[in-house]
Amino acid sequence: MIDAILGTGFRPPVSGVYAEAIAKINAASAPVISVDIPSGADADLVGNQTGAVSRSNAIVTFTAPRPAHVFGNLSMGPTIIVPIGSPDEAIQSSLNLNLTTPADVAVLLKPRPRDSNKGMYGHVLVVGGSVGKAGAAAMAGF
Numbered sequence: 001m002i003d004a005i006l007g008t009g010f011r012p013p014v015s016g017v018y019a020e021a022i023a024k025i026n027a028a029s030a031p032v033i034s035v036d037i038p039s040g041a042d043a044d045l046v047g048n049q050t051g052a053v054s055r056s057n058a059i060v061t062f063t064a065p066r067p068a069h070v071f072g073n074l075s076m077g078p079t080i081i082v083p084i085g086s087p088d089e090a091i092q093s094s095l096n097l098n099l100t101t102p103a104d105v106a107v108l109l110k111p112r113p114r115d116s117n118k119g120m121y122g123h124v125l126v127v128g129g130s131v132g133k134a135g136a137a138a139m140a141g142f
Contacts, residue, residue, distance in 0.1 A: 001028055003054045004035035008043035008066055014052040022052045031057040037066065038074050046071040064091045065099060 005021055006014070014022060022040050025032060032055060037043050040053035043066035058077040061069060063086040069079050112121070128137035 001025060001030045001032045002035065003032050003039050003056065005039040005054075007036040008061075010040070010042075012040060012042050012049075012051050014040040019052045022054045025054045033057065034059045034075070036061050037068065041068055041072065041074055043068050048072075049074070062086075070099065 003025055005018060018039070025039070032038075034054060034056040037059065038054045038056040040051060041049050046067045049068070049072060053074075056075040056077070059069065059075045059079040060082060061079060062082050062084050065079065065081055068074055124141075126137045126140045128140070129135070
């Protein structure tokens with residue numbers, strides 16, 4: 001099923017016929033691919049979405065991701081960004097967000113010898129957590 005009812009220009013809340021359509025999408029057993037963003041979602045929201053939002057198995061968006069694509073947990077599957085030839089000026093964000101991709105990091109990493117280990121490449125001090133909640137800080141050391 002293709003969800004292309006509402007896009008990134010929409011601002012919640014959803015009501016009327018749109019809310020009914022989203023409810024029918026969510027009740028369907030078919031996989032859902034959302035175009036641009038799941039209908040009912042706020043593209044600039046970095047937290048949890050509220051109100052009627054279509055469930056999505058994948059999202060196809062264009063030019064660049066919006067904050068909700070990155071931080072919003074909008075889909076049970078991938079978010080695919082399709083270039084459509086937009087000029088760089090159209091991609092600039094007033095939110096000062098940058099997306100670092102594996103390709104960005106790959107140029108910084110040199111191949112390491114097979115007989116090397118992590119101790120040969122520096123050390124790190126992790127200060128974090130609190131009483132009874134030091135799990136993330138402990139895992140950062142692995």
